[in-house]
Amino acid sequence: MPALVLFGRRSRVGSDDLYCPALFMVLYQVPLLLVAVLYVSVWRSCSSMHFSHRGVPFWFMLGAIPLYGFMLCVYLMVVHVSAKGTIIDHERRMLMPRLLHVHIVWSLIMVSYGVMGLYFWYAGDLCMPDAEFVLVLAAAMVAEVSCTFTFGFCILGGAPHHETHEIVMEPNGNATSSERQALLDEVERSIPNSDVYVPQQQRWERRCNRCCSCIRCFTCNLFGGAGTQHDSMSVVAHVFARLFYGSPDLVISDIVAGFILLAAVQAREDADMLEQADEEETTLAELRRRNKKNLETPNRPPSASMDSHHHHRERGDSYIAIEVPSPPPSSSSVAPESDPELVENVLEFAHFSKYAIGIYGWMLYVWSHPWSGTFRLAFSCMKKNLPYIHGDNFFHLHQTALQLETNVRSQDIVYASFHNSVYRPAFCVVLDHQRKEVVIAIRGTLSLEDCLTDAIAYGMSLDDVAERWGCDGAGEHAHQGFLHCAESVYLDINRLGILEMLFDPNSNASVSESEVNICEHGAYSDYGLVGTAVLLSIILRPRYPRLRCLAFSPPGCTMSKGLANRCDEFVTSIVVGYDIVACSSLNSAEDLRDQVIDLISRSKVGKSEILRQVVAWKKPHELLHEESNYGNSAFGLQLANYRTMLQRIQANEPIHEMTLPGRLIHLRRTAVHPEGGGCWVCCRPGRSVCCTERSDYHFHWSSSEHFRRIRIARTMLDDHFPDKVHHVLQDCASRLRQREFQCV
Structure with missing residues (x-):
């Protein structure tokens, strides 16, 4: 930061973002410069030094040496200047715009020289093989300038005009008090110079529509999108506009660097916690060992013990023995695997997880079975068209995937709808004869319409819903998109009379044979x-x-x-690893945003060194100051303005605090085994296209308080994938059954 300004336009990159491109161009220039030097000094064969067509190759290559040499110096200066300062300390990179102006002028000279060389090669009668050298260097010049100009158009095309604000600086680099007060008084004015945070809701709505259109185009409508032209898009735009409202002058790479710093800080926190836990465990084990040793020692008279104690104190090496007996077997100290209720819940989740992934249809089935899924679907999709399965394709791929994952017969599917739109998810009602349960499985996020539903994350009052359906929830709030989905599914189930048909033998509700798999009324009244x-x-x-x-x-x-809390009686939730969705809410997203901006303000190294953190891990104190040191600088004024604006927004439009439902089971991986990389990792059983570890997980009761903050981890996205959750649960269930078998 701030964004680089060229020709009166604010670009999409900062002055410290040109380190890697310039370094790449240096590596590109050096071989070409060496070729020109070696040709002039050693490799020249048929060309002469005369000013004729036979001397064109020599003089062209000779002229290319200063051109490439000067451009190489420009790139080296860009690398040097770009590496100066920190993200917020941009004053040391003030030379960058002038360097780029020089680069543009010299690039025009180079492209003209390259075009002239191509003309000589094409029209002139140049001797061979020296003409090939002319072709290579001339084409390289034109290609280089074309690439750099294309890059320039990408970062400047459509960029807004830069609005300059006069800031009077003190000799020490701080803004004057009058200017600082003027900026702080303008908290109502948005800061338009930002690619990441924009205040206009209409602008976010256009961005969301363009994003959906691009995804539909590139995926050939594989993930839907036809239903995204919906009135709820304005609600989504309002959510994003609220979350990303105004900011200091940041660019995308600044945000990426902030996330890298946050990952380093969180990784260090985890390492410190593990180290502290290991030390506590070692200390406790040592105390217990000493206690056990003392208990095994023959009893001595108290006087002898006191004399011995006095003798030790006189020697100066006395210690106080603390008796730490082994904890009694209680609910708090029993190992999680020994908690019968917890084990029963995990086994129950492992059993019903097949329905949770089966409703996703053929796309998730192919994803989770990349080597055999396509063939199984191809040889199993010739099924009869069932009237109670709606929204399937011509080949009945969704029905086939549902039956392959769940191993249910077609007559055990009471109703299934794979229709999908905003607020209308796919769902099915299936009979589980093994456990004597009626299962209602609702699909999670798979299509663009589902993403739109997820993004409508404001809390909505349940007062009307509780009054309308006579359920619990008065005075509480729920996710607006999910609440509309729940009502939509409830209306469908109620309209079709599915549950009344299954549970109520005295029901007179008429059920349409063309929509539901008809069975005798009350035939499954004993099912759960x-x-x-x-x-x-x-x-x-x-x-x-x-x-x-x-x-x-x-x-x-x-x-x-x-x-x-009121749902604890009948709701149990399960979360795997570092699932980012389980930590996601508007509050946690705002906390994440504020953490990233705070870390950016505390950075004490350049962005290039922060990016190297990905491959060369350093401790956070090597990258960050203990406290923000921006003082009264321009960035400090922008940040103070931004935070004051956020406080006013939160006061005028507070966000309802939301959390995970019911009791919570957390599955975390403890053992780490070295594994080979590459595509061969995917060939093992239980692996999908995106491979992470799916075994050696342990489980325990947890609290929603542990998921109030988003953590940056390697598996934070994959831990939410339904197929991984299913395989992790199956692994836990198999280990539990093995242990039960060994005990028997």
């Missing part, structure tokens, strides 16, 4: 009811008190804390 959607379960709970909800990787912004 299991759902995978929390808000739908809350709506259904008054009519079906035996209902239980198993929430697989729910978002951290599902419902308010009071309602989450």
Whole structure:
């Protein structure tokens, strides 16, 4: 920061972003310069030094030496200047615009010289093989200038005009008090010079529409998108405009560097916690060992013990023995694998996870079975068209994938809808005869419409819903998009009379044979009811008190804390590893934003060194100051203005605090085994295209308080994938069954 200004326009990069491009161009220039020098001094064969067509190769190569030499010096200066200062200390890079102006002028000279060389090679009668040298260097000049100018157009094309603000600086580099007060008084004025944070809701709406259109184009509508032209897009735009409203003058690379710094800080925190835990465990084990040794020692008279103690004190090497007995077997000290309720819940999750991934259809099936999924679908998709399965394609691929994942018969599928739009997710109602349960499985995020639903993350009051359906939730809030989805699915189930047909033998509800798999009324009245959607379960709970909800990787912004606590009786959630979705909410996103900006202000090294942190890990104190040291600089004024603006926004439009629902089980990996890299990792069983470890996970009861902050980790995205959650649960279940078998 700030963004580099050229020709009165604010570019999309900073002056410290040109380090890598300039370094690459240096590596590109050096071989060409060596070729020109070696040709003039050693390699010249048929050309002469006369001013004729036979001397063209020599004089062209000779003229290329100063051209390449000067351009090489320009690139070296760009590398040197770009590496100066820190992200916020941009005054040491003030020479960068002038260097780029010189580069542009010299590039025009080079491209003219290269075009002239190509003309001589094409039209002139140059001797061979010297003409080939002319062709190579001339083409290299034209290609280099074309690439650099294309890069320049990419960072300047469509960029807004730069608005200059006069800032009177004191001799020590700080802004004067009058200017500082003037800037702080302008908190209502947005800061337009930012690629990351923009205040206009309309601008975000256009961006979202363009993004959806591009994804639809590049994926050939594979992930939907036709339903994204929806009124709710304005709500999504409002969410993003609220989250990214105004900021200091930052560019994208500044945000990337901030995330790298945050990852380094969090990794160091984890390492310190593990080290502290190991030390505590070692100390406790040593104390217990001493205690056990003392207990095994024959009893001595108290006087002897006191004399011995006095003798030790006189020697000056006395110590105080602290008796730390082994803890009694209680609920708090029992190992998680020995908690019967926890084990039962994990086994239950492992059993019903097949329905949670089966409803995703053929795309997730191919993703999770990259080597055999296509063939299984191809040889199994010749199925009869079933009237109670809606929204499937011509080859019945969704139905096939559902049956392959769940191993259910077609007659056990009561109803399935793969139609998808905003607020209308795919879902199915399936009979599980093994556990005597009716399962309602609702699909998570797979299409652009689902992403749009997820992004409508404001808290919505449940008062109207509680009054309309007679359910719990009065005075509480829930995720707006998820709440609309829950009501949509409930209306479909209620309209079709599915649950009444299955559970109520006295029901007179008429069920359409063209939409639902008809069975005798009340035939499954002794079955339980299991759902995978929390808000739908809350709506259904008054009519079906035996209902239980198993929430697989729910978002951290599902419902308010009071309602989450009231759901403990029938809702259990499970989270794997560092799942970013489980930590995601508007509050955690704002905290993440503020942390990144704070780390940017504390950085004490350049951006190039921060980017090297990806491959050469350093300790945070080598990259960051203890406290922000921007003082009264221009960045400090912008940051103070920005934070004051955020405080006013939060006061005028507060965000409801949301959390994970029900009781929470957390699965974390403990053992780390060295594994080979490359594509061969994917060939092992239980691996998908995106491979991370899926075994050696342990589980324990957790609290939603542990998921209030987003953590940057290698597996934070993959830990949310439904197929990984399924395989991790299967691995845990297999280990539990093995242990039970060994005990027997």
